[in-house]
Amino acid sequence: MAKLSPLGLLKSRAFRLLQYLALAAGLVAVPLITLPDLDVPARVLLNIVLWCCLAVFACELAGKTWLRSKSVQSESHYLRSSEGVIDLLAVLPVPLALLIGIPASTAWLLASLWILKLAILVPGLSMLGRVIHHEARALASGFIIFLIILVLASVALYLLERAGQPDKFGSLPLALWWAVTTLTSTGYGDAIPATLAGRIIASIVMIGGLGVFGLWTGILATGFAAEYRRRDFIRNWDLVTSVPFLKNLDPPAVIELTRMLRRVDLAENTVVVRRGRPGDCMYFIASGEVEVKVEPHPVRLGAGAFFGEIALLTGAPRTATVTTTAATTLLMLEVTDFRAFTAHHPELAKAVEAEAAARRNRSGAPKSHARGPRLVENSEKD
Amino acid sequence: MAKLSPLGLLKSRAFRLLQYLALAAGLVAVPLITLPDLDVPARVLLNIVLWCCLAVFACELAGKTWLRSKSVQSESHYLRSSEGVIDLLAVLPVPLALLIGIPASTAWLLASLWILKLAILVPGLSMLGRVIHHEARALASGFIIFLIILVLASVALYLLERAGQPDKFGSLPLALWWAVTTLTSTGYGDAIPATLAGRIIASIVMIGGLGVFGLWTGILATGFAAEYRRRDFIRNWDLVTSVPFLKNLDPPAVIELTRMLRRVDLAENTVVVRRGRPGDCMYFIASGEVEVKVEPHPVRLGAGAFFGEIALLTGAPRTATVTTTAATTLLMLEVTDFRAFTAHHPELAKAVEAEAAARRNRSGAPKSHARGPRLVENSEKD
Amino acid sequence: MAKLSPLGLLKSRAFRLLQYLALAAGLVAVPLITLPDLDVPARVLLNIVLWCCLAVFACELAGKTWLRSKSVQSESHYLRSSEGVIDLLAVLPVPLALLIGIPASTAWLLASLWILKLAILVPGLSMLGRVIHHEARALASGFIIFLIILVLASVALYLLERAGQPDKFGSLPLALWWAVTTLTSTGYGDAIPATLAGRIIASIVMIGGLGVFGLWTGILATGFAAEYRRRDFIRNWDLVTSVPFLKNLDPPAVIELTRMLRRVDLAENTVVVRRGRPGDCMYFIASGEVEVKVEPHPVRLGAGAFFGEIALLTGAPRTATVTTTAATTLLMLEVTDFRAFTAHHPELAKAVEAEAAARRNRSGAPKSHARGPRLVENSEKD
C-alpha cells in the first residue's frame, strides 16, 4: 500500500510513530501469547498484532535496504552494519522458524529479539561500548577475582556441607550454583550452609561479593567520567566554532569554553527562560531561532546571537520570557563557568556587556536604568 | 483559633514545629490505622490524630495561598508551583475520597501522599533532579541494556524451565518476573531455575545485574560530582564578594578562593572553635556575629571579619573559644587550601598576618611573644 | 598487680598486646556464651575469659584516667572525650546490669559494646565521619527519595495484595516491611506480590532501589575523594617541610610536591628496595634511618636524605638493597610524579643528580660508568 514513495514514507513522522508503536505492541504481545490460559479470540488478536508488527519491521528493512543501495557514495553495506543486522534479526527468525516446522508458540518467542531495536534508538549505547572496551582489562581483572572466590568458596562449601545436605551441596556444580547466588548477593535461599565453618566461609563470600561489586562500579565510574568529558567536547566543538561571537577568542580560550558549554536541544515553541524567574545561565544560539517577548513588540534572535546575559551580569531575575520558534540548539553557559571564564578572559565579559548595551540603544529603550531592574534581556540582532 | 494574624502565625517557629509534628504523627498514624486487630478506642484516637494533621495542612495551604495572593510582585501562581501541588495533594484527596463514598479505611491511605512534603523540606532534592536530567541519556542507555538482558534471559529461561516447573516458568510474564528479581539481585527465591543450562544463564544474568548496577552508579557518581561543584560555587560566590577583605583580590584569585571555601551555617550560641583544640581551618564571617572569649574581656566580630588564622599561621592549638551570638554564616578555609592558595597568592597570607598583628596591637596586648603560644586568636574589629 | 608503675605498664608493648588479646577473646566469647547447649565447664571457662577481659579494660580505663588527670596542660577531660566514653561503655554496663539483678546471660550481652573499641584503634573512622558530615544534605536527599518510594509502593501493594494474601500484605506495616526488604534488594522472599499489577510495581521498586543505591554510592564516592586529598595533604605537609632538600623549593612547588608524595611508615629491619628489582619510585627520609647494602661497606642514611633516585634517572633496576634500621617514615615519589614535577621544576632533577654524583665521588667510587649499570644507589650523607 506504500509502494509509490518509500523514501518519503520512511522519513515521515508517521512512519517513525508506527515503528515505535509496533515495537511497543510487539514487546507487550510476545509475553502475553505465552500465557497458558488464553481463550481463542485473545490468541487470534495477539497473532494479528504480532504479524502486523512483523510487517512493519519488514517494510522498514526493505525500505532501508532499497534507499541505501541507491545512495552511491555510501561504501559500507547497510545489511552488514550493526543496524542492518538488528533489523534482519527482527524480521527473519520468526518466518524461518515457522517454515522449518517449529510450533507457532515457540517460534514467536524469537520476536523477543525486537528488543534489540531499542539499542538503535538510543545513541548513548555506543558510548557505553567504548567505556567497556577501554576498561576491558580492568573489568577482566575484577571478573577473575570473582571467579577465584567463586571456585575456592564452592570447593570449601562442598567439602563442609555435602555430608549434611547432599541434595543442596552434593556435587561441585551445586556448590558453584550456591556460590554464584551468594557472591552476587542475590541470595535465593534455596541452598544455605548449615555448619559453623560453612557459614563463616559464606560470610566471607558475601563480603567479598560487595568488594567485587564495588570494584566493578569503581572501574565503570572512572571510565564513564573520562568518556563523557570526551564526547561532550566533540559535540560542542563544532557548535562553538559556528558562533561567530565565540570563535574569535584565542584557541586556548575556545578549548576552555568548549568544556564549559552544555548543549541543549529544544523543540519548537518551548519556553527557554521565563520572566521573573531567577537566572543562573546565559545561552548562545547554535542553530534555530528564539523569540524574546519584550514590551513594544517581540524580537527574534537567530543563530549566532545570545540571550539571558543580564541575569548573569546583574543577578536580577529574568526580564523577559524567551521561547523557541523552531527546533533550536542552544549552548548553555552557567553562571559558575561564566564567572570562572571571564576571570581569566575578561574580553568575553566586555564583549557581552558591549553588545548588550548596543542592543538596548538600538531597540530604542532610552535608558535602561530609568526602567529599574526590568531590563530587556535581548533585542533584535541584525 | 488563629484567624487574627495568619501571616505571623505561618512564619512563627511554633507553626513550623506544628507542621513537623503533624507530618511525623500523620506518617506514623497512617500505617497503624490499617492494622486489622485494632480495638475501637485506638481507632478513634488515630482518626482524631489524622483529622488534626489534615487540619494543620489545610491551614498551611490556606495561609500560603492567601499570603502569596497578597504579594503583588510574585507573578507565578503558588498553587501551580511544585510546592503548591504537593500542599494540595496533602489536603484534598482524603476529603474527596470520603465524599465520593470510598470507605474511610481506604480513603485515609491517600494520606500517605503527605510523605511528599518531605521533598519540600529538603532543598537538595532539586539538585538531584538536575543530575538525573543532565544524565538522562546515559541512564536511559543503562536501562535499555537492563531491558535487553531482561527479555532475552526470560525467553531463555521460559524455554528451558517451562517443562520442569510450569507453575514458576510456565509463561513469559512469569519468566520476566523471575528475571527482574534476579537481575536486581533481590532474589526472592520463589522461582529458581533447576536445569543446568537455566542455572548457567541465571548466573550470567546475576553477573550482568552487577554490571548494570555499577553502570548506573558510575553515571550518577560522575553527574553528582559535577553538579555538587557547580552548586557550591554559586552559593559561595555571593558570600565571598560580601567579605570586603576577599573581594579586593584579583578576579582569578576570587574564583579560586570561591572553589575552596566551604559554607557553614550556625545557630545562635554555637561553639565554633574551642580553646586548646588543634586547629586546621580559619573562618571568614559572611553574616552574623561571633564572640571571642579572650582574657581581659570578650570581643565581638561582625560580618567581614575573620578569625582562627593563628592556628594556620603557627600550627599552635586554638588560643580562644569562639561562639556565635546570632545566627551566623561562616566561610571556612581549610589549612590545605590556605597553604595552596597563599603559595600562588602570597598577598592573602600577608594581609591576614598584617591584620592579625594590627589587631593584637590595638587590643593592647603588649607583646604576643611574651605570653607564649597562647595568642589571642582575634581582637575587636572596628 | 600493676600498682607500681601504671604509666610504664600502660605504654608498654605487652599491655597493648594484652588489650588486643582481650578484645579478640571477648568478642569471641560473647557469642559463644549464648549457645543454649553449652556444658557447665565450657560456661565456667567462658565466664572466666569474660571477667578477665573486663578486668583488662577496667585497668586500662583506670590507668588512662589517672594519667590524664596528672597531665595539667590537657584541658579537655578524658572521660568526656569520645575515647573515654567508649572505654566507660566497655567497663560499666555489665557490672551495673548484674547489680540491678539482670540475669548473667543477658547482662554479658552488653559486652558486645566492646566492639566500639575497634573504632578507637582505626584512625580513619574520623575521616569517614567528616565525609558523612559534609555530605549530610545530599545523603538526606537520597534518603527522602528512598522514603517516598517506600511509602507509595507499600500503599500500592497493600491495596493490590491485601485481598489475596492477608497474612503477608494485610496491613500497611506489613507492606512497609515488604517494601524495605525489596527496595534494599535484600529480598527475603517471605512476602511476594502475586497479582500482575503488584509485580509490575514491585519491579519498579527493585529498579528504583538500584537507583537510590547508586545515588548514595555516587555521593559517598565524591565526598570521599575530596576528603582523602585533603587529609593526605595535611599529613604530608609537615613531613615535606622537615626535609631540608625539599623545603628550599619555592612555595608553589612545595604545594605541588606535597600533593604528589605518599607517606610510608615502616618498622625496623624492613626491606625498602631490593637489588635487581625494577624501580619506579624514589624515597625521601622524613624520620628514622636506613642502611644501603653497598659493596665496600654498607652506608647509613638519616632523616633528610634520599635514595632510590638512580632507577628514576636511568631506568636501570635497583642497584642496592635498602633496609630500615629503625622505625622510619619515608616519602615516596613515584616515577610518574617525578617526571611531571621535574618537567615544570627542573631544579629538583638537577639537585638530585648533583647530590647523587657528589655522593658517588665522596664514597670513593672512581667512576660510576666504569662499573656498568650497577651503581651504588646512595652513599653516606654527612
Add this chain to the structure above:
Amino acid sequence: MAKLSPLGLLKSRAFRLLQYLALAAGLVAVPLITLPDLDVPARVLLNIVLWCCLAVFACELAGKTWLRSKSVQSESHYLRSSEGVIDLLAVLPVPLALLIGIPASTAWLLASLWILKLAILVPGLSMLGRVIHHEARALASGFIIFLIILVLASVALYLLERAGQPDKFGSLPLALWWAVTTLTSTGYGDAIPATLAGRIIASIVMIGGLGVFGLWTGILATGFAAEYRRRDFIRNWDLVTSVPFLKNLDPPAVIELTRMLRRVDLAENTVVVRRGRPGDCMYFIASGEVEVKVEPHPVRLGAGAFFGEIALLTGAPRTATVTTTAATTLLMLEVTDFRAFTAHHPELAKAVEAEAAARRNRSGAPKSHARGPRLVENSEKD
C-alpha cells in the same frame, strides 16, 4: 616427548594454546567429577583429562624452572616468585594428597587451585593489588563500621526474637548469621525477624548495608582512578620518548601529551582505520609497521611515523584504509586532546601540517586540493 628443545617448546604458540586448553578442560572436569551419578566410562574419561592437565602443568613448571636456572642474570628465584608458587600449587597438592591416602574424589578437589593460574594470565591483577594496598586504611574503616553494625544489630535481634523463634535467633551466633546475610543484602530468607521492633532494626541494618557498600565502592572508585592514571603514564612515557617527532617537544608538553595518548596494541593484518569512515583520532607508531592503501601503490609507515591526521585537520572522513603488517603498538591521540593540546602548543599542529604537506608533495600528488576531499592520509616516509 618434548625433551629435545624445552626452550622452543615452552615459548611456542602451540604450548601456550595447550596451556589454555588444559586450564579450561581442567576447570570444567573438576566440578563434573564430583557429580554423584556419573557412570564408570565418564569417570574414567574425566580422570584421564585431569591427569593430562596435571601433566601439562608439570611440564610447564619443570620447563620454567630449568629455563630460569640457566639465565644467570636473574637473581630472584622463580619458585619463590608469586608465579612460581601458583605453578607449584597447581602441580603438587593433588599427587601429595593421593600419596598420603586421601581418596581420589577428594584429592582432585585440590585441582580447583588451577583457577589461580588465571591471575598470572591477566596483568591487571597487580594493579588491583596496589589499589587495595593504598586504600587499605580506608577499606578497614569501612569494614569496622560493618562489624559494629553487625554485632550491635545481632545482639538486638537476639534479645527481641529469641523468645519467638528459638530455632532462628536462639543464640548470638545464629543472630550474627542473620545479620551477615541481611547487611550484605543477600537475604536468604531462612531467618526473618517477626516482632515489630526486630523488623524496624532489620530495616536500619538493610539501609546501613547499602551505606557500607556505597562507602567501599566510593573508596575503590577513588583509588582506582588514581592508580589508572599512574599506570597509563608509565606505560606511555617510554613509548612517547621513542617517537622522534614527539620527544623534541619541551618537557612540560611531553608530560601533557603522555597523559593524553592512549596505547593500542594490534596484531598483524588488523584494520586500523577504514576509508570513508568518520575519523576522530590520529595515530603515532611506537613500534611495528602499517600499510596505507593509497591509489598508485600502497605505502608503508614504520615506527616514529604518524597517520590519520587529515581527519583531525579537516574533519573529512578517512581517506585511506590502513592495516598493520606486523604486530604494532600505536599511540592514539583523540580529536579532543589534539585540539586541547595544539591550542597551548601550536608547534605540534604546525609540524603535523608541514609533514603531511611534505609527504603529499613527495608522493607525487600534484595538488591535494585538486582531488577534492579525498586526500591521501599518509604517504611513504623515508
